[in-house]
Amino acid sequence: MAETESSPRTQPKPLDQEAQLKGDTKQGGWITLPFIAGSMLGLGLAINGTSSNLQIYLIKEYSVESIDAAQIANIVRGSLNFLPLAGAILSDSYFGYFPVILAGGAINVLAFVLFTLSAALPSLQPPPCPTPSTAPCKHGTPGQLTVLYAAVFLLAIGTGGTRFNVATMGADQFSNSRDQDTFFNWYFVFLYTSFLIGDTAIVYLQDGVSWALGFGVCLAATGFSLALLLAGARYYRKPAPKGSPYAELARVVVAAVRNGRANVGGARYYVGDDGSIADSAGEGAPSKRLRFLNRAAMITEGDNSVETSDGRRTSNWRLCTVQQVEDLKSLLGVLPVWSAGITLSVSIGVMIGMIVLQALAMDRSIGGHFKIPAGSITVCTLVAFIAVTPVLDRVVFPLWRRIAGTPPSALQRVGLGHVVNIAGMVVAALVERRRLSIVHELHGAEEATGWVTPMSVLWLVLPLAVVGIGEALHFPGNMAFYYLEFPKSLRSLATAMAPLLIAMGFYLGTVYVDVVRRVTPWLPGNINQGRLDNVYWTLAVVVTINFGYFLVCASRYKYQNHSSRITM
Known part of the structure; x- marks a missing residue:
């Protein structure tokens, strides 16, 4: 499977309202592209090249059985695609993407420090397989494997902070859809370029020349990416997080369960915070599929979830909109x-x-x-x-x-x-x-x-x-x-x-x-x-x-x- 990155957060966020009122145009725009694209290129080639070659590293340098190495490599590949979802949620809901990207980049640098040490220091690797080849190879000690797997763990965590968020940060630097579309064209050019360099040049350096040199190049690339990202910090737009959209889903489930025993006969449904209400057969009523969830928007007799003065909700966890x-x-x-x-x-x-x-x-x-x-x-x-x-x-x-x-x-x-x-x-x-x-x-x-x-x-x-x-x-x-x-x-x-x-x-x-x-x-x-x-x-x-x-x-x-x- 091509580990193709796709940002789950590519929708542009509105600019900060205060900046709009002031007409501030100093931040955002095409001046940010070299910093964002360059940092993405460095991170991509280092992460993708290492994840593609991890299986070979385990087999050749740590004498891990071939099938076990394939299993470990697949778990790592899965984590590199799963953890960025958690990073996107954190940036959307709590911290904003720029601090999360910086943290992820720093963690990636630390990961490649450990990878480089694991390859450069003989004490962190098992001895070479003895000759003749029929003699059993020694596996890594618990201490050696701890350093290696710590590097793998940090690589996954760091990727979780950078992989999806970099694309979103790039999209947020532009105010119109045409520039955003152009940015994404360039985004995929740099993305696939990083994949190709990682899967060829980086893999060749690691496996064909020296593992220590290959990981050292990855360390330099991630360090350069982090420095480049920081160098452009004054040019970036950094919208503040606006709360988790996923909490809305939880509110519907909770409200439906709370109203689970309510009588649905002649039910009225809460349409919006403007106080509008619809009956079960009127316009604006919820659809008939998955009817149990309709109870989350149902207003029952004696229900105090709606203020009678203006029709607004008193609790988002007891009553939801249609x-x-x-x-x-x-x-x-x-x-x-x-x-x-x-x-x-x-x-x-x-x-x-x-x-x-x-x-x-x-x-x-x-x-x-x-x-x-x-x-x-x-x-x-x-x-x-x-x-x-x-x-x-x-x-x-x-x-x-x-x-x-x-x-x-x-x-x-x-x-x-x-x-x-x-x-x-x-x-x-x-x-x-x-x-x-x-x-x-x-x-x-x-x-x-x-x-x-x-x-x-x-x-x-x-x-x-x-x-x-x-x-x-x-x-x-x-x-x-x-x-x-x-x-x-x-x-x-x-x-x-x-x-x-x-x-x-x-x-x-x-x-x-x-x-x-x-x-x-x-x-x-x-x-x-x-x-x-x-x-x-x-x-x-x-x-x-x-x-x-x-x-x-x-x-x-x-x-x-x-x-x-x-x-x-």
């Missing part, structure tokens, strides 16, 4: 469609972890003088994503529109992504089956203990490219669907739903692999003696069944925003 109730219903209505993406993300998460092990067991030489780092092989998914996106936008979707009369809807794009992902799992299974057949022909099934198979690692480009094409369909499709269908007050949560799928895919992917290891012999310590192809075949079957579930959810979904049916 709109707040409908907002929560919108969120709950999207969840079944969203849940269909979990299994899809699991399949990609498992594949990303396993394909690095396949790369280690294949011929990675190019031209006899260069060896592709195993951790860099997953960059093919990102390249495919970038390459196919303009083709879809400029060729495929316009052709679809000419044939069908309308462009593909967001859910149609997601459905196509499901189908392409199924094909990706099938291709991965076929490539692994071919690799194993070569191993067994040369060594026999019982003696296939060697790591390297005389089969080019470029074969792995096929499944990675197919999965990347699928992501170019279902990832933006999901983002567009959630953004259009969620109420405006929950747009920040809407754009976080797709990255949350990525996090769950990596987390649950580790559970899937653990179950496979416990109940089958398919994933031994050496994949040459296993049946990784069966793992992929099983995933292909599971995601096919999940596609049927997606079709049921999509067909039963009732759109809240009609444009969702036709918007690309």
Whole structure:
């Protein structure tokens, strides 16, 4: 899975009212772009390069078993996509994004200090594996592993403060939508550039030259990012946090439970703080779906939750507006469609972890003088994503529109992504089956203990490219669907739903692999003696069944925003 960042907080916030009244134009604007984009580039290449190569670091330097290393790396990847959601909530609700970004940047610097020390100091690593290679390798001591995992923990925490918030801070520097759109174009240019540099140059430095040098470059990049961010501080607009929008959801649940035993006959509903009230059959009444939640906006006889003088509420936790109730219903209505993406993300998460092990067991030489780092092989998914996106936008979707009369809807794009992902799992299974057949022909099934198979690692480009094409369909499709269908007050949560799928895919992917290891012999310590192809075949079957579930959810979904049916 391409660890594509998407800010769940890309909606521009209004400028500070006092600054508007004074006509202050000294802050914000394009002068902030070099500081924001430069800091994002440094952070992105360091974080992405290290997370992509962590699996190899654990295997080569700490003698962690290959499957265990893949599991640890997947948990870290999941955390890098999940914790930024918590960082966005903290900045939205309590601190504002600039202090959170600064704290996250400082924590990232500390993380790479520990990474660099873990690679540079012999006392923080187990001794090299003895020769002959049949002798067992020594694993890291508890103290050594504590330093390593502390670095990993700090990396995840620091990323939680920076990853989503940097994009929001950039959007907030502009007052009109055209400049914001231009900024996001540049944002993704720098974002994908950082991914490509991290997955190639940083991974090569770490694995091919020196781990200490590679981590040292990451430390310098994060330090430079933090310094650049501070250098532009006087130019930034820094809107104050305005309270958590998520508390509104909690109020609806609490109010509905409190009114759970009230008689709904002839109920009146609280429409807004202007004192307007609607009866159960009148205009402004809540919808009939999920009727229990309607009790949160229901005014009963003898209820003192409304002031009789001006019609305002006396308690937000006892009585909510109809709109707040409908907002929560919108969120709950999207969840079944969203849940269909979990299994899809699991399949990609498992594949990303396993394909690095396949790369280690294949011929990675190019031209006899260069060896592709195993951790860099997953960059093919990102390249495919970038390459196919303009083709879809400029060729495929316009052709679809000419044939069908309308462009593909967001859910149609997601459905196509499901189908392409199924094909990706099938291709991965076929490539692994071919690799194993070569191993067994040369060594026999019982003696296939060697790591390297005389089969080019470029074969792995096929499944990675197919999965990347699928992501170019279902990832933006999901983002567009959630953004259009969620109420405006929950747009920040809407754009976080797709990255949350990525996090769950990596987390649950580790559970899937653990179950496979416990109940089958398919994933031994050496994949040459296993049946990784069966793992992929099983995933292909599971995601096919999940596609049927997606079709049921999509067909039963009732759109809240009609444009969702036709918007690309």
